[in-house]
Amino acid sequence: MTAAAPVADSPAFEIAGLSVAARGHRGETALVRGVDLTVAAGERVALVGESGSGKSMTALAAMGLLPRGIRRTGGEIRLAGRAIQDLDDRALRRLRGDAIAMIFQDPMTSLNPVQTIGRQLVEAIRLHRPVGRDAARARAAELLDRVHIPRAAARLDDYPHEFSGGMRQRVMIAMALANDPGVLIADEPTTALDVTTQARVMAILDEVCAEAGVAVLLITHDLGVVGAFCDRVAVMYAGEIVERAPAATLFERPRHPYTAGLLASMPPLEADPDALTPIPGDPPDPRALPPGCVFAPRCGLADARCRAERPALIDRDDEGGAGQVSACHHADRVDRPEVFA
Amino acid sequence: MTDATSQGTAAPAPPRPPGLFARVARSWTGGIGLVLIGLVAASALAAPLLSPADPLAQQLSAGTIFQGPSAAHPFGTDNLGRDVLSRVLHGMRFSLGVALASVGIAVAIGLVAGTLAGTLGGWWDRALMRLVDSFLAFPVLILAIAISVALGRGAGGVILAIAFVNIPVFTRLARAQTLKIEQAQYMTAAVLMGSSLPMRILRHTLPNMLNPVLVQASVALSFAVLIESGLSFLGLGIPAPAPSLGLMIAEAKAYIALAPHMVAFPSLAIVVTVLGFNLLGDAAGDATDPRRRG
Numbered sequence: 001m002t003a004a005a006p007v008a009d010s011p012a013f014e015i016a017g018l019s020v021a022a023r024g025h026r027g028e029t030a031l032v033r034g035v036d037l038t039v040a041a042g043e044r045v046a047l048v049g050e051s052g053s054g055k056s057m058t059a060l061a062a063m064g065l066l067p068r069g070i071r072r073t074g075g076e077i078r079l080a081g082r083a084i085q086d087l088d089d090r091a092l093r094r095l096r097g098d099a100i101a102m103i104f105q106d107p108m109t110s111l112n113p114v115q116t117i118g119r120q121l122v123e124a125i126r127l128h129r130p131v132g133r134d135a136a137r138a139r140a141a142e143l144l145d146r147v148h149i150p151r152a153a154a155r156l157d158d159y160p161h162e163f164s165g166g167m168r169q170r171v172m173i174a175m176a177l178a179n180d181p182g183v184l185i186a187d188e189p190t191t192a193l194d195v196t197t198q199a200r201v202m203a204i205l206d207e208v209c210a211e212a213g214v215a216v217l218l219i220t221h222d223l224g225v226v227g228a229f230c231d232r233v234a235v236m237y238a239g240e241i242v243e244r245a246p247a248a249t250l251f252e253r254p255r256h257p258y259t260a261g262l263l264a265s266m267p268p269l270e271a272d273p274d275a276l277t278p279i280p281g282d283p284p285d286p287r288a289l290p291p292g293c294v295f296a297p298r299c300g301l302a303d304a305r306c307r308a309e310r311p312a313l314i315d316r317d318d319e320g321g322a323g324q325v326s327a328c329h330h331a332d333r334v335d336r337p338e339v340f341a
Numbered sequence: 342m343t344d345a346t347s348q349g350t351a352a353p354a355p356p357r358p359p360g361l362f363a364r365v366a367r368s369w370t371g372g373i374g375l376v377l378i379g380l381v382a383a384s385a386l387a388a389p390l391l392s393p394a395d396p397l398a399q400q401l402s403a404g405t406i407f408q409g410p411s412a413a414h415p416f417g418t419d420n421l422g423r424d425v426l427s428r429v430l431h432g433m434r435f436s437l438g439v440a441l442a443s444v445g446i447a448v449a450i451g452l453v454a455g456t457l458a459g460t461l462g463g464w465w466d467r468a469l470m471r472l473v474d475s476f477l478a479f480p481v482l483i484l485a486i487a488i489s490v491a492l493g494r495g496a497g498g499v500i501l502a503i504a505f506v507n508i509p510v511f512t513r514l515a516r517a518q519t520l521k522i523e524q525a526q527y528m529t530a531a532v533l534m535g536s537s538l539p540m541r542i543l544r545h546t547l548p549n550m551l552n553p554v555l556v557q558a559s560v561a562l563s564f565a566v567l568i569e570s571g572l573s574f575l576g577l578g579i580p581a582p583a584p585s586l587g588l589m590i591a592e593a594k595a596y597i598a599l600a601p602h603m604v605a606f607p608s609l610a611i612v613v614t615v616l617g618f619n620l621l622g623d624a625a626g627d628a629t630d631p632r633r634r635g
Contacts (some may be wrong), residue, residue: 065532097534109526114548123544124534175534 010081012041012215013062013100013183018075020057020066020239029287031070032057033239036313039215041182046218046226046247048262049236052283055219058236059185062217063102064092080182098128101176104187107169111160117144117171118156124178143174146211147204166197173205177212184209187219202229223266227251232323235259238284238294241313245324255316255326257299260334293329301330361552364628371624377617381610385434392427396584399423407600417602419593425603428584429610435585436614439496440565443503444558450504451511452554456546458512459519460538470516473509481506485568489577499578503565514557518550525549556625563618570611586611 020032032054039045049055060066062077064085077085079099084092096102104110112120121140122133131139137156144152147170160168169189176184189205190198206229209216218230226233226247233250235243235258243256254260261279281298284290293311296302306329316324316331328334365371384391393414400406400422408418416425458466476484485502492498522528522545531541572578573587581588586607593603 063533065529093535093537095535096532097536102533104526104529106526110530112527112531112545112549114551115544123536127535127540172530175530 010078011038012043012080013039013217014076014078014081015058015062016076016078018058018061018077019073020054020061020070021073022070024287028073030073031239031286032061034075035236035239035241037217037234037241037244039183039217041215042210042213043232044209044216044218044230046220046230046233047236048220048223048226048233050221050262050283053236054239055236056187059102059187059217059219062185063096063100094128097124097176097181098179099181100183100185101179101181102185102187103169103172103176103189105189106192107165107172108192110172111168113160116157116159117163121156121171121175121178124175128179139178140174143178144171146177146208147171147174149174164197165193166201169193169201170204173201173208177208177214180212181214183215183217185217185219188221189218190225191220191222198225205229223251223262235262238289239286240294240327242295242328243324243326244313245316245326246322249322249324253324255324255331255334256295256328257301257330257334258295259326261298293327301328301333303330305329361555361625361628365621365624368624368627370620371628374617374620374622374624377613378621381433381614381617382437384430385437388427388430388434392424392430394424394427396423396427396431397582407596407603409600409602416606417600419589419600419603420596425589425606428589429586429606431584432586432589432607433610433614435496435579435583436566436569436611439500439503439569440562443500443565443569444507444561446500446504447507447511447561448554448558451508452515452547452550454508455512455515455517456519456542459516459523460542460546466516469512473512476506476509477513479506481564482568482571485572486575486577489572494577494580496579499569499572502572503568506568507561507565510557510561511554514553515550518553519546522546522549552625552629556622556629559618559622559625563615563622566611566614566618 015035015037018032018035018037019030021028021030035054035058037045037047037058047055047058057066057070061072064077064087066072072085075085076083079095084095087095111117118137118140121143122136125131125136125139126133129136141153141156144155149155149167149170155163160171163171173189186205190201193201202225205216216230218226220226230247233243233245233247234241235250235256237258243250243254243259245255250259251263254263258279261277264277265279279298284294284297290296290307292305292307292309293299293302296306299306309329311327311329313325313327314331316326326334366375400418402422405422406418406420408414408422410417414424414426416429419425419428454469458469484506488502488505489498492501525545528541528545531545536544569578569585570587570590573585574591576588576591578585578587589607590604593600593607597604
């Protein structure tokens with residue numbers, strides 16, 4: 001793993017060498033191994049990977065909310081240069097919803113059904129700001145208006161079931177941005193929504209994030225969302241980052257066969273559906289990782305070296321891709337998938 | 342854009358679905374239950390005003406004891422010439438008071454214990470649940486009799502005995518609801534907002550378990566009335582001259598052939614009260630269970 005070069009002015013959000021493991025009957029199983037990721041203020045970075053690749057574990061570890069039986073075994077989480085991974089519960093509570101906020105997948109159950117939207121927004125504000133009820137309510141109306149909820153002030157007294165799924169996710173966005181956090185982690189924010197609503201929610205997220213200048217880490221498996229929304233992309237596979245690149249570069253010229261495989265399995269609008277190429281095989285069992293490259297068993301380019309020697313994340317700048325790194329012995333042989341030609 | 346226009350400005354906000362009370366009142370059983378409980382509660386509250394006579398005043402003469410229903414004594418008189426209607430009204434007052442107090446105590450203790458067990462988990466949860474299970478294994482009335490005997494006669498003993506047999510039920514319910522609510526995303530969202538555990542319990546866990554607890558409470562109230570009557574019938578309730586429905590039936594059973602109204606009217610009062618709470622509980626259960634919603 002190449003350590004991120006130290007920078008003078010620290011980025012808004014930084015994950016350095018993060019490792020996460022689950023305790024089992026026979027010792028610990030590494031779920032996330034040495035993940036490095038930085039997000040600058042105002043920047044949007046996507047963390048992409050299939051289910052079980054460790055992307056959600058990375059997000060939970062960043063919030064200090066790993067489930068029971070799973071723990072961080074190494075690495076640092078930094079907010080504006082300040083390491084937060086060893087803070088106690090009280091200090092973390094002060095950061096959550098204030099300096100760092102998170103929205104996640106299912107907007108249908110993310111709001112308490114027995115409380116009005118306004119009350120929940122007011123609570124989110126007053127948890128971190130010493131403002132009165134009226135001031136918080138005014139702020140709540142302003143927040144709803146910012147995510148384009150029509151007649152925002154009037155709708156504060158409505159209950160969650162009176163909002164559609166897309167509107168609920170917009171309320172969650174408003175709530176997450178209530179205290180002007182420096183960092184927003186969005187874990188599959190639109191997966192549970194239908195396509196038109198998805199586009200609308202992403203457009204609003206785009207707008208409010210730009211206004212607030214917040215650093216966004218978007219966790220998703222939807223490359224379509226990534227292309228439209230993100231500046232940079234990190235691709236995760238089997239608990240490791242296998243490629244990191246500016247979004248445009250990644251789509252144009254992937255330098256890891258797994259990334260190429262992901263792009264090839266993405267349904268394009270005009271192409272023949274038969275041109276869709278799924279990646280053969282399944283992700284490896286984290287308890288029995290292959291000795292060499294973790295992707296070798298599913299990779300068309302794999303040779304003896306790949307099966308024996310784990311490739312490091314290597315800078316691909318010399319090959320013309322600025323800010324692109326990938327972990328592949330055969331990066332120069334990775335083809336851009338046919339469907340995008 | 343489509344989202345906003347179709348959901349927001351163009352169409353008026355959909356009507357709020359009716360609350361638990363409205364849904365209960367709309368169903369047949371719930372409506373009847375509400376009427377019955379309303380009648381019982383009103384007559385219990387207004388017992389001193391509605392009673393034609395002092396429930397304790399005796400009129401010992403051949404013409405005034407064991408009298409059947411008449412204009413002066415709508416429910417007749419008993420073996421000591423006391424007005425049965427007045428005694429039934431005051432007895433209902435006592436029964437309802439005992440039932441409300443005992444269920445209130447059981448709800449309060451059960452919610453705290455169950456919510457803590459569900460939230461904290463671990464050995465506290467396991468120990469408490471085994472204790473609760475062992476109490477649930479006792480027949481309710483036997484347990485109540487045992488506790489009542491241990492605590493001695495009087496309203497306090499009866500209330501505590503009935504409360505005690507109900508605590509395990511509410512503890513289990515609160516624990517199950519807590520575990521269910523813990524799984525909800527709004528709990529995770531609250532953590533992510535920086536909300537503390539006590540805050541989450543107050544703002545999210547307790548309000549979200551209100552409906553099932555209310556349903557259980559109305560069922561528990563009907564049992565409480567039955568247990569109170571049972572204890573009084575056995576002589577474990579309040580001491581003799583005071584009017585209690587169970588005690589009245591116990592006294593009346595010796596004269597059942599001579600003055601059947603002495604048994605009939607207190608029994609009817611118990612039936613109406615228990616039926617009311619049962620119908621209410623049934624309807625409330627239906628209203629909160631989406632699978633049974635008509």
